[in-house]
């Protein structure tokens with residue numbers, strides 16, 4: 001402390017002696033940094049204040065927190081869905097038919113385990129569903145671009161605002177991957193993760209969480225690089241490392257480092273600050289890490305799953321620009337480290353939002369509302385295709 005104080009005096013006095021030049025520069029840098037930080041911190045406080053003023057808690061019953069997503073996604077089809085429109089896009093995914101409360105689909109599914117994960121939810125609600133047919137895209141990437149390509153109603157688990165795809169709850173709530181070494185059959189079974197993570201969240205007090213920005217995952221998007229690089233430079237501030245995925249070929253795929261060991265969701269909860277990034281499309285970890293009662297930093301707001309719009313920046317998570325640099329990330333982490341009560345409040349809000357509004361019941365409820373509203377838009381009575389197979393429990 002004393003040494004620093006002395007340096008400030010010497011530097012301010014414009015009387016740096018040669019031996020102390022680098023120290024002086026360091027102090028000047030630090031002063032500038034703290035001036036910029038103060039301005040940034042003010043901006044963050046303002047953002048939190050504004051977010052709190054405009055925040056309207058949603059109705060927790062009957063998956064109403066997510067209802068507006070269905071309205072938004074179906075708006076483009078408000079004039080009705082014709083047989084021709086479905087025909088336009090039938091190659092974009094797997095065709096499903098519901099006829100007399102039975103479920104049928106194309107014999108082929110590109111990713112059979114993903115189809116099973118989807119069918120788990122549809123089979124549960126069949127007694128409540130009218131006749132209909134629809135196309136489900138099981139790839140990661142959405143299919144109906146607003147500016148080019150075919151147009152029609154395609155169900156996808158994730159999209160950005162550039163697409164007309166209709167979001168459905170991902171297969172991974174039940175099964176179908178992604179599979180990693182730790183979860184060789186896929187991360188799956190959200191019901192089990194919910195219970196386990198909320199128990200662990202209660203067992204690790206906030207004060208005992210490791211004060212580092214944490215991330216583990218593969219390099220499916222370069223948006224993850226700045227945090228990983230920051231972690232290499234400042235391991236006391238961040239622990240962010242790339243793991244191997246099935247596409248890994250050389251160390252270049254882990255940004256020229258040896259792949260890190262995988263870390264379970266439960267282990268994530270030991271860290272105070274957890275980062276979520278997009279991958280190819282949205283990545284499935286957002287909901288898991290929110291259940292840790294740690295503070296979640298959500299990078300980029302472009303890629304969505306159906307439940308993202310209910311989560312509000314500065315209320316449930318800390319938003320981070322998709323193009324944030326290492327120093328911008330450092331600044332945000334410094335902000336929350338200096339404002340622990342705020343960090344804790346946002347962490348608890350994020351946890352509560354997911355705990356209250358993303359139960360398995362909410363996922364089924366969303367599927368039911370989505371399919372019932374979609375069916376109302378169909379302008380024709382579906383007739384069972386010749387080659388379909390019946391899907392049973």
Ligand SMILES: O=c1ccn([C@@H]2O[C@H](COP(=O)(O)OP(=O)(O)O[C@H]3O[C@H](CO)[C@@H](O)[C@H](O)[C@H]3O)[C@@H](O)[C@H]2O)c(=O)[nH]1
Pocket residue numbers: 140177178180182187216217218219220221243245261262263264265278279280281282283284285
């Ligand atoms: O140490 C680890 C590493 C990963 N995971 C989890 O494993 C899953 C896969 O992680 P990662 O390899 O980083 O892939 P993501 O980029 O998150 O997901 C990819 O895989 C998904 C399924 O194909 C796609 O939907 C995404 O768009 C695509 O980016 C995620 O749920 C992670 O949270 C862990 O629990 N521990």
